[in-house]
Amino acid sequence: xxxxxxxxxxxxxxxxxxxxxxxxxxxxxxxxxxxxxxxxxxxxxxxxxxxxxxxxxxxxxxxxxxxxxxxxxxxxxxxxxxxxxxxxxxxxxxxxxxxxxxxxxxxxxxxxxxxxxxxxxxxxxxxxxxxxxxxxx
Numbered sequence: 001x002x003x004x005x006x007x008x009x010x011x012x013x014x015x016x017x018x019x020x021x022x023x024x025x026x027x028x029x030x031x032x033x034x035x036x037x038x039x040x041x042x043x044x045x046x047x048x049x050x051x052x053x054x055x056x057x058x059x060x061x062x063x064x065x066x067x068x069x070x071x072x073x074x075x076x077x078x079x080x081x082x083x084x085x086x087x088x089x090x091x092x093x094x095x096x097x098x099x100x101x102x103x104x105x106x107x108x109x110x111x112x113x114x115x116x117x118x119x120x121x122x123x124x125x126x127x128x129x130x131x132x133x134x135x136x137x
Contacts, residue, residue, distance in 0.1 A: 008068040011084045011109050014116065019062050023047040031115035038121045057131045061092035063105060075112075082111040090123055100130050 010029065017026035027047050036044040044050040054061070066088035075081050085108050091101040105123035109116050125131045 007070055007082050007084050007111060010111070010114075011068070011086055011107075011116075012065060015063060015065065015086065015107070018047065021051065023051060029116050031112060031117040034116060035118045036121075037119070039123060039126060057095075058100075058125075059093040059095055059097070061090050063090055064088045079112060081117070084109040084111060090125065094130055100128070103128055103130065 014026055014029040017023075017029070030047070034045060036047075036050055038044070038050070038053075042053065044053070063086075065086050068087075069085045071083040071085075073081055073083060085106060087104075087106045089101070090103040090105050091099070093099050103124050105121070107122075108118075108120045110118040
């Protein structure tokens, strides 16, 4: 298996664990001091914080992960980081029980030493009226 497929598979497995709320297992994919950044500049340092905030935003959400891209960059400290981007659509259920689907998302992951050092999340949940950007801060 190539490094490209390994990084994509690693991120895909992590995302699946998060969706399945196997947060303890998913946390094993995260580097110490991880930065997890969601729309509205909501920042978390662990998955438990992220999950706790999401219960005020929607009942549940899952991803149709349609494609990945992979790149590399050299960080300021000289270390090579892998950048994995996952894109597709979200589907789920609003807090009032109304289903939603076909909401665009992009997640950008920075991998250092084989672990996720940063996850940046972009999606159109707010633009489609699913959540309010000021919720859950």
